[in-house]
Amino acid sequence: MKIVIVGGGSAGWMAAAALGRIMGGQWPVELVESDAIGTVGVGEATIPQIQLFNGVIGLDEAEFVARTKGSFKLGIEFVGWHGGEDARYMHAFGQVGRDLGLIAFHHYWLQARARGDRSRLEDYSQSGTAAFANRFTRDDTLPNAPLGGATYAYHFDAGLYAAFLREKAEGFGVVRHEGRITEVAQDPETGNVAAVVMEDGRRIAGDLFIDCSGFAALLIGKTMGVEFIDWSEWLPMNRALAVPCESVEPLTPYTRSTARKAGWQWRIPLQHRIGNGHVYCSDYLGDEEAAEILLANLDGKPLADPRPLRFTTGRRRECWKGNVVALGLASGFLEPLESTSIHLVQSGLKHLIDLLPHDRIDPADVAAFNAKTAFDYEAIRDFIILHYHANDRPEPFWQRCREMRIPDSLAEKIETFRAHGRIFRFNEELFTELGWLQVMTGQGIVPRSYHPLADAPGDDNVDRYLASIRELVQAKVQRMPPHRDYLNQLCGTPAEVAA
Structure with missing residues (x-):
């Protein structure tokens, strides 16, 4: 054949x-x-x-x-999607916290949050904490580390x-x-x-x-x-502009997605440049204004004219x-x-x-x-719709996304989490329970309660348990080199800073 x-x-x-x-x-x-x-x-x-x-x-x-x-990439930072223009959260790769007993870690975190604790999920994530510190290593040199090794992707x-x-x-x-x-x-x-x-x-x-x-x-x-x-009807974006710009320091080990008035802007750092783009809905934003927003929010000098893309x-x-x-x-x-x-x-x-x-x-x-292919597409579709639907931005585009009827499969997932913080992953869908957890909480979906077994250890023990994980994460991240230094070591020659 x-x-x-x-x-x-x-x-x-x-x-x-x-x-x-x-x-x-x-x-x-x-x-x-x-x-x-x-x-x-x-x-x-x-x-x-x-x-x-x-x-x-x-x-x-x-x-x-x-x-x-x-x-290297440790996750995606979302800026301005919920909670104000400067609000940010990380959808980090890898483990978040450590499960205890029969229930997932996040129920203990929710239990503490209900008592006034203000720690963030990133505080319990090696990838999330390292990303914000601009540090990276593939090596897990700490012995007996319960949070697992490095989980990463690439730009x-x-x-x-x-x-x-x-x-x-x-x-x-x-x-x-x-x-x-x-x-x-x-x-x-x-x-x-x-x-x-x-x-x-x-x-x-x-x-x-x-x-x-x-x-x-x-x-x-x-x-x-x-x-x-x-x-x-669920994902009304239909245009994008892409443009590279000069690199700046530090070389961040994560992708950034920043919400704009009728879409969002990506930032992807490479060794020699930064890839940028503005994805938007032409029903709410003209091409000229979309280009102005993109070019006004670059970290370095543009290296080309914005390249337009149209899609459905x-x-x-x-x-x-x-x-x-x-x-x-x-x-x-x-x-x-x-x-x-x-x-x-x-x-x-x-x-x-x-x-x-x-x-x-x-x-x-x-x-x-x-x-199988239909399932893959639909599971990812629902996860992306979640970002748009669960927002609190004031612009007409975002109001439309907040008010739209979403697929039943996504609505059921949101309501199950909103009730008692439970997340169920079906078949072999791409995003894990931890991925859904980070995005739902980052987008302001707060469960009304948590699993009753999270009360069993007692408040003091829950606090000590959470503090021990935060300390372990910090200790591991402090031992990591800066991202740029690690790239230089891996590639054998200094990674490029400019085009």
């Missing part, structure tokens, strides 16, 4: 590298792309699961960070990452075809894609086609006619139809608020590898892939 990937960029070369490595030459893997067609290329922030993907294809971490001018230049993956993929035997596709030939009986025809007349046939053609959705949308499900949030009703599997933007789009774009490529690849056909494509495998 021959696999043909249509489109490059991060999605295409992730697919090529993974399939090239895993198939080991058993099946031919070919990729078609054109240097004349640009990629979106703003997916510079990731979540910890990318370490699994990089491990599968055998990337050395130090080389990867150096080649992509990357930095990197998406174009450099794609180039690095291309190099690895071609080393695994993947064949690249340069040029524009002018026609997609279909089997007259089945409707499956038989081949893509190039501008110069070359015909590239295959058995399984992977559509990584971005928003164009050349195969899954234009050829196979799969419907796009529009989620604008949603997903394809089927991400596998016939012999076409869609990955990346061809399969759907969820804004980068929680840095999930590259992860959705990774999870789609995992589902595909789990369900690879032996000699023919079976409808049962296609149905399973589509069910």
Whole structure:
């Protein structure tokens, strides 16, 4: 069976590298792309699961960070989403606190809060505390540490990452075809894609086609006619402006998301520059004003003019139809608020590898892939909607988000937490109970009560328990080097400060 990937960029070369490595030459893997067609290329922030993907294809971490001018990421700071323009909280990776007995840590924290304690969740998080201190290490050198080791992701230049993956993929035997596709030939009986025809007349046939053609959705949308499900009623953002600026110190080990009057602004620090962008809803904000807001809130001198992007949030009703599997933007789009774009490529690849056909494509495998992909998208969708819905900002856009009817699946999760602080994670949804906890409390959702067992140790013991965790976190963070220093040590040469 021959696999043909249509489109490059991060999605295409992730697919090529993974399939090239895993198939080991058993099946031919070919990729078609054109240097004349640009990629979106703003997916510079990731979540910890990318370490699994990089491990599968055998990337050395130090080389990867150096080649992509990357930095480390311990979480996402949210500024101005609830509680005032300067209010901030961290959605940090990894453990928060330490469970005690039969109940989760946060119930003890809620019990203390009910008595007037004002400690923040970040105080119990190694990643959150280290992020705000601009410190980082992968090493967990403290013995008998109950909070676990470092949990982290990366910021990197998406174009450099794609180039690095291309190099690895071609080393695994993947064949690249340069040029524009002018026609997609279909089997007259089945409707499956038989081949893509190039501008110069070359015909590239295959058995399984992977559509990584971005928003164009050349195969899954234009050829196979799969419907796009529009989620604008819940996520009305439809435009973005992206611009890099000069680096500043310190080099922060976290992404920042700052709420604006009709959207939000991202800040992604790399070794050599800072990636910035403004995601907004054009119903409430004009393009010119959106650009003014973005450029007025950069930390350094802009290195280019803002680049506009237009999009609709949603997903394809089927991400596998016939012999076409869609990955990346061809399969759907969820804004980068929680840095999930590259992860959705990774999870789609995992589902595909789990369900690879032996000699023919079976409808049962296609149905399973589509069910898994739909679940992935909808679970992340709900988590992103939460940020918009639970706000207290005064602007019309934010009022609309606060008043909108949300999906039942999200409403049930919020009400369960609001009642007694309980969070339930279903199946293999991406975000953990701790992720939901940090965002719900950060967005001002306060439980009316907590688990009754949190009263059992007594107030003094609860206070000592919480204090011991805060002290442990502080001790660990104090032993970490500054983020920039750690990058210099890892990469072997001083990490770049300016472009």
